[in-house]
Amino acid sequence: MTAETLLTWARGSAFDWAIGIFVFGMVLRLIEVLSLGKKPDLAEGRGSGVKGGLKTIVTRSIPRASVFAREPVRITNGYVFHVGFLLVLLFYGPHIEFIENLTGLSWPALPGGIIAGLGMITMASLVLALIFRLRNPVLRHISTVNDYLAWAVTLLPVLTGYLAYSHAVLPYTAMLALHILSIELLLVVAPFTKLTHMFSFALSRWYQGYQAGYRGIES
Amino acid sequence: MSGPSVEKGINFIREQIDAPVASFxxxxxxxxxCAEACLFYTQTGDPRYTPIYKVEPMRRLWENEFTLWGRIKSTLGIAKKVTEEDFAQWEELVYDGCSLCGRCSLVCPVGNDISGMIRKIREGFSAAGYAPEGLIGATTRAITIGSPMGVRLPALKAQIGHVEKETGIEIPLDRAGAEYMVLLSSMEIMNFPEYLQAIARIMRQAGRTWTISSKAFEATNSGIQIGASDLARELVQRVVDAAEELGVQTVISPECGHAYTAIRWEGPNLIGRPFKFKVRHILEVLDEFREQGLIKTRGKEQARLTFHDPCQLVRKGGVVEQPRHLLDLVAENFVEMTDHGAMNWCCGGGGGVSANERADELRLKAFRQKKSQLDEIGVETLVTACANCRITLEEGLEEYEMDIPVVGLTETLAEHLVEEDQEGQG
Known part of the structure; x- marks a missing residue:
């Protein structure tokens, strides 16, 4: 197989399958959660559950001061990774073109050099996250194969993307094919690992926030 | 091999898995x-006390039975099942190493109510018979005698007699149509009768009618702590029956944390219907009296003092500002601990830990979190609003040779009442 045929396959049927599994998997996960239902709270409430739920979806993005003080580097690193990953994903020119082809939506891109820098920062934060996971006693104790798998499939698209951009290893066509395949791997794996949190975080924040809002307690 | 009791435990845990748990x-x-928010981890450095790890058996059950991937693994026989050994191993984490303080739930970045899940998993552990002796004993006494400490009506009547003699105020027992029905914790009846005395004096000054039910005076609910909803329901039902029989408007939960959670939030959900009366914590009632100008005080405490927020009031109950308003009335030198209010650190004795003798050593170790909070501000008096916190704090302070008296907020307030003109009115 040549690099060109690999790229054609990666962009064609492989991509369709990956997106299909991703959407099916995520919807299934959502149904698995919602179908379990929740009993209504019969206690006399003090406030609005809906307001509390919506508020908590936003406010949980900000850490509590006392916990931040205990783990400033780990928490900051988490922000760096998420912001870096999203900027690279959404503001690299070819990514925007790709999304435009699929959806018709488009927006201004960031310069390639800045994206490359962000990609390196994102990878550095992932490496640091791995070091924490291997060395911190709590993280080591609670981590499973799942955590390392999720880590690897998250790193690969950033790494292959950076290598394709910098033309450092392999001809561009082959690297680009690997880049797209690594994204497809991420899409396929995501619904069956902790990466579901990319959507379910809103649900879990909502549930705690809803109860807190209804009961008039902090969340 | 799993025995029948373990199967029962697994069934009970399964019943607790709802949409919120699955989303978490x-x-x-x-x-x-969550570990960084938990005093059992921060003070021991033992990663097994990581809050989310304490519910690992529940997570495994959820994965095996409620997710596609888990079901595939179960079908192929490669899923890790929940076993009797897991119950034996996790019992200590679920009961000794968690006071249900709820701090972890407030810091989780994805919003998981972890302490709520620990409350839930206890249903399975108690059903399987994997619960600490101390808590089993307290729960049995609560059901058979009516009090986890074994306090019976004659003991209450004796205390009532003492308080009446000392204050000259009649304590109304079983008075139908009173506005308020006051609940007490056994600890208050036996160790802190000053609470009852304070209530009598404050109610007289506020000019409100109140009563104590001879059928349901106990506020604490060991069923909630051990995680046995059927027993918790029975204990709540006793209060509901008494309150509805007497036709009171409001039931007052005493200076106790989990008693408030039990009757205020879990109560209606346990009996399956809303109450026909309101439930308020004593601090909510006192703050209402203050707002309505029904409390007249004179003079202020001069000692440098701070307030220990009981977890179930401040985090699970939303009673945060009321104690501060009340202390404002009677304290000149009130200082806050770092992390006061919603992020206050637990004393270590909540969630049944103080009733579990096996956990004493761990609890005293965890208390160092409170110690460092107190060391930082150097106070002469510690005020709180939970009899269980109070005992736990007293024990911890004694262990670390810290000479700080612990007092209840209600009695502190009562000491400053202006009541010359009311004496003799009863």
Whole structure:
């Protein structure tokens, strides 16, 4: 197989399958959660559950001061990774073109050099996250194969993307094919690992926030 | 091999898995931040006390039975099942190493109510018979005698007699149509009768009618702590029956944390219907009296003092500002601990830990979190609003040779009442 045929396959049927599994998997996960239902709270409430739920979806993005003080580097690193990953994903020119082809939506891109820098920062934060996971006693104790798998499939698209951009290893066509395949791997794996949190975080924040809002307690 | 009791435990845990629980497990990224919020971890450094790890058997059950991937693994026989050994191993984490303080739930970045899940998993552990002796004993006494400490009506009547003699105020027992029905914790009846005395004096000054039910005077609910909803329901039902029989408007939960959670939030959900009366914590009632100008005080405490927020009031109950308003009336030198209010650190004795003798050593170790909070501000008096916190704090302070008296807020307030003109009115 040549690099060109690999790229054609990666962009064609492989991509369709990956997106299909991703959407099916995520919807299934959502149904698995919602179908379990929740009993209504019969206690006399003090406030609005809906307001509390919506508020908590936003406010949980900000850490509590006392916990931040205990783990400033780990928490900051988490922000760096998420912001870096999203900027690279959404503001690299070819990514925007790709999304435009699929959806018709488009927006201004960031310069390639800045994206490359962000990609390196994102990878550095992932490496640091791995070091924490291997060395911190709590993280080591609670981590499973799942955590390392999720880590690897998250790193690969950033790494292959950076290598394709910098033309450092392999001809561009082959690297680009690997880049797209690594994204497809991420899409396929995501619904069956902790990466579901990319959507379910809103649900879990909502549930705690809803109860807190209804009961008039902090969340 | 799993015995029948373990199967029962697993069934009980399964029943607790609802949409919120499934969303929590779906979202957990194993970031470990919950450990940093837990005094059992911060003071021991033992990663087994990481809050989310304490519910691992529940997570495994959820994965095996409520997710596609888990079901595939179960079908192929490669899923890790929940076993009797897991119950034996996790019992200590679920009961000794958690006071249900709820701090972890407030810091989880994906919003998981972890302490709520620990409350839930206890249903399975108690059903399987994997619960600490101390808590089993307290729960049995609560059901058979009516009080986890074994306090019976004659003991209450004796205390009532003492208080009446000392204050000259009649304590109304079983008075139908009173506005308020006051609940007490056994600890208050036996160790802190000053609470009852304070209530009598404050109610007289506020000019409100109140009563104590001879059928349901106990506020604490060991069923909630051990995680046995059927027993918790029975204890709540006794209060509901008494309150509805007497036709009171409001039931007052005493200076106790979990008693408030039990009757205020879990109560209606346990009996399956809303109450026909309101439930308020004593601090909410006192603050209402203050707002309505029904409390007249004179003079202020001069000692440098601070307030220990009981977890179930401040985090699960939303009673945060009321104690501060009340202390404003009677304290000149009130200072806050760092992390006061919603992020206050637990004393270590909540969630049944103080009733579990096996956990004493761990609890005293965890108390160092409170110690460092107190060391930082150097106070002469510690005020709180939970009899269980009070005992736990007293024991911890004694262990670390810290000479700080612990007092209840209600009695502190009562000491400053202006009541010359009311004496003799009863």
């Amino acid at each position: 497990f779906s979202s957990c990224v194993h970031c470990g931040m």
